[in-house]
Amino acid sequence: MRAGPRPPAEGAPASVVAEDAGYRIDRRDLVGGVSFALEPGTLTAMVGPNGAGKSTMLGLLAGDLAPSAGSVRIAGRLPGQWRPRELALHRSVMLQQATSNFGFSVAESVGMGRLPHDADPGRDRAAVEAAVAESDLAALRDRDVTTLSGGEAARVAYARTSAQQAPVVLLDEPTAALDLKHQEGLLAAARERRDEGACVVVVLHDLNLAARYADRVLVFAAGRLVADGAPADVLTEERIEAVYGQRVHILRHPTSRAPVIVPAEEVPGPGTPVRPSGGETAAGR
Numbered sequence: 559m560r561a562g563p564r565p566p567a568e569g570a571p572a573s574v575v576a577e578d579a580g581y582r583i584d585r586r587d588l589v590g591g592v593s594f595a596l597e598p599g600t601l602t603a604m605v606g607p608n609g610a611g612k613s614t615m616l617g618l619l620a621g622d623l624a625p626s627a628g629s630v631r632i633a634g635r636l637p638g639q640w641r642p643r644e645l646a647l648h649r650s651v652m653l654q655q656a657t658s659n660f661g662f663s664v665a666e667s668v669g670m671g672r673l674p675h676d677a678d679p680g681r682d683r684a685a686v687e688a689a690v691a692e693s694d695l696a697a698l699r700d701r702d703v704t705t706l707s708g709g710e711a712a713r714v715a716y717a718r719t720s721a722q723q724a725p726v727v728l729l730d731e732p733t734a735a736l737d738l739k740h741q742e743g744l745l746a747a748a749r750e751r752r753d754e755g756a757c758v759v760v761v762l763h764d765l766n767l768a769a770r771y772a773d774r775v776l777v778f779a780a781g782r783l784v785a786d787g788a789p790a791d792v793l794t795e796e797r798i799e800a801v802y803g804q805r806v807h808i809l810r811h812p813t814s815r816a817p818v819i820v821p822a823e824e825v826p827g828p829g830t831p832v833r834p835s836g837g838e839t840a841a842g843r
């Protein structure tokens with residue numbers, strides 16, 4: 559059994575609240591006028607085109623960036639009201655560029671997620687073992703982290719976040735480097751954290767993963783929150799085209815009925831002969 563976050567008490571404050579939050583650099587609003595409240599026991603996906611402000615928003619939620627307008631509260635408190643270790647116990651963050659800790663093994667690197675906790679060898683070991691198993695890292699546990707592939711390193715970064723067992727879990731494109739099976743595994747693990755009562759926020763580019771795993775989708779465009787709601791309500795053909803400039807069709811997943819988003823443009827199928835644009839083929843010469 560994991561000793562994860564407990565379900566919230568009745569009347570507990572929302573896990574994270576952004577109120578008219580903004581972040582400005584060089585007279586440009588990277589994020590502006592964003593408001594939402596995320597409850598414990600929910601999994602929220604933040605989606606939107608490159609440069610829309612998702613990572614900046616995650617940095618604000620984490621308390622790593624100070625808003626230049628409005629406010630962001632974690633469990634009712636402003637970031638400045640947390641001591642660093644307390645904050646690390648309360649929220650875990652997986653950044654987009656997870657760095658490798660030179661000279662450490664996979665198990666040691668995952669164990670770093672336990673640093674904010676009071677050392678309790680039994681509990682720490684159990685948390686690390688659970689996180690190693692959850693991210694399918696048993697066969698790699700003694701490997702030097704600097705020798706890992708990109709996807710393996712991302713799984714270690716997620717496992718470290720998971721071992722932290724924080725009630726707020728913030729993940730920035732955690733599946734970007736992962737193969738199909740490990741993408742599903744990671745989001746299923748994130749959903750388990752949600753079921754244990756955590757507030758999970760995940761930045762995703764894959765709208766199909768967002769549609770299948772998220773309870774709620776926040777769509778960002780040009781630093782603004784342009785849609786907020788259940789995946790089927792938010793991920794419509796019109797909105798995706800407007801936000802991404804890409805025409806899509808929305809199909810339905812055969813079992814879950816979740817939206818399945820596919821680009822509208824045809825591409826040649828695998829059996830389609832590729833004709834040379836002109837002149838002779840190499841074989842015909």
Ligand SMILES: Nc1ncnc2c1ncn2[C@@H]1O[C@H](COP(=O)(O)OP(=O)(O)OP(=O)(O)O)[C@@H](O)[C@H]1O
Nearest residue numbers: 583584588606607608609610611612613614615778
């Ligand atoms: N330190 C900075 N100085 C200037 N501009 C920045 C800085 N950090 C981010 N930006 C810009 O702010 C915008 C939002 O960046 P952000 O990383 O939040 O976007 P994103 O939605 O996460 O994008 P992606 O999907 O490409 O990861 C981008 O245009 C980016 O170039």
